[in-house]
Amino acid sequence: MERIAIVTGAGNGIGAATAKKFAALGMKVAVVDVLKDSAERVTNEIIAAGGQAIAISCDVSIKKDVEHCIETVEQTFGVPNILINNAGIGGPFHRVDEVTEEEFDLVFGVNIKSVYLFAHNLLPKMKNMGFGRIVNTSSIQGLYGSPGSSSYVATKHAVIGYTKTIAAEWGQYGITCNAVCPGYVQTAMGAQDDAVDDYTKKVLSMTPTHSIASPEELADMMVFLVEQPYMNGSVNVMDGGITCHVGIMDV
Numbered sequence: 001m002e003r004i005a006i007v008t009g010a011g012n013g014i015g016a017a018t019a020k021k022f023a024a025l026g027m028k029v030a031v032v033d034v035l036k037d038s039a040e041r042v043t044n045e046i047i048a049a050g051g052q053a054i055a056i057s058c059d060v061s062i063k064k065d066v067e068h069c070i071e072t073v074e075q076t077f078g079v080p081n082i083l084i085n086n087a088g089i090g091g092p093f094h095r096v097d098e099v100t101e102e103e104f105d106l107v108f109g110v111n112i113k114s115v116y117l118f119a120h121n122l123l124p125k126m127k128n129m130g131f132g133r134i135v136n137t138s139s140i141q142g143l144y145g146s147p148g149s150s151s152y153v154a155t156k157h158a159v160i161g162y163t164k165t166i167a168a169e170w171g172q173y174g175i176t177c178n179a180v181c182p183g184y185v186q187t188a189m190g191a192q193d194d195a196v197d198d199y200t201k202k203v204l205s206m207t208p209t210h211s212i213a214s215p216e217e218l219a220d221m222m223v224f225l226v227e228q229p230y231m232n233g234s235v236n237v238m239d240g241g242i243t244c245h246v247g248i249m250d251v
């Protein structure tokens with residue numbers, strides 16, 4: 001079966017690495033990002049390497065953008081049977097009593113409403129094909145509370161709840177849904193391995209492997225999860241072991 005993938009937040013970081021790996025494996029890839037230039041840059045790199053990709057400018061929190069995105073993929077490549085809900089934003093980084101309604105709505109829109117919008121549209125189509133693979137990017141902050149990150153933490157917990165429920169509802173139709181929980185990854189949102197700031201030093205000292213993941217390592221996990229038919233509803237932590245010991249919240 002032809003594999004047609006949508007990867008959101010694919011203009012940078014984990015999504016870009018995933019889109020490139022998928023294309024190298026012969027998948028047709030929709031590189032979806034709110035940043036048009038970033039989506040086009042990654043798409044051009046894929047095409048230059050001999051792969052097939054299309055850049056789609058889309059705010060994943062907006063219903064009409066998501067519908068337009070899926071229509072464009074269908075017209076270009078066919079109905080998508082792989083969906084990587086990866087776009088995400090951090091913050092707001094202050095206490096619950098200081099978080100504004102606008103900040104709360106923004107992070108919930110991008111990090112969790114997007115999962116609903118794409119899954120709501122694509123699940124019936126995947127059911128018709130008898131095949132579908134969904135991977136949702138959560139976080140280690142989807143597993144624990146973290147002072148100063150309430151909205152982000154809540155959305156990443158919600159991603160896991162959504163993942164498990166989709167897995168339970170749709171597994172009978174040949175559709176799997178899994179979650180990835182990265183620890184610290186070398187992206188704009190994460191930390192840099194070679195950075196010398198106090199935050200990064202603390203992350204490195206608290207991570208048992210004393211390292212920060214590359215986006216490619218997370219992309220390898222995405223590949224694994226779309227290729228394994230018996231992985232369903234799983235929550236896959238890739239964090240160098242930082243969540244294995246107490247004190248993580250002090251980072």
Ligand SMILES: NC(=O)c1ccc[n+]([C@@H]2O[C@H](COP(=O)([O-])OP(=O)(O)OC[C@H]3O[C@@H](n4cnc5c(N)ncnc54)[C@H](O)[C@@H]3O)[C@@H](O)[C@H]2O)c1
Pocket residue numbers: 008009010011012013014015032033034035038058059060061086087088089090110137138139140181182183184185186187188189190191
């Ligand atoms: N980097 C880390 O340390 C880390 C850790 C845990 C979880 N994550 C999660 O991994 C995912 C990818 O993050 P990353 O580290 O690659 O970050 P990144 O900032 O490098 O990439 C995120 C991409 O998402 C895009 N995006 C943001 N809002 C969007 C929107 N409304 N619509 C469409 N695209 C949008 C951005 O433009 C960007 O290209 C996120 O869900 C993030 O929460 C990252």
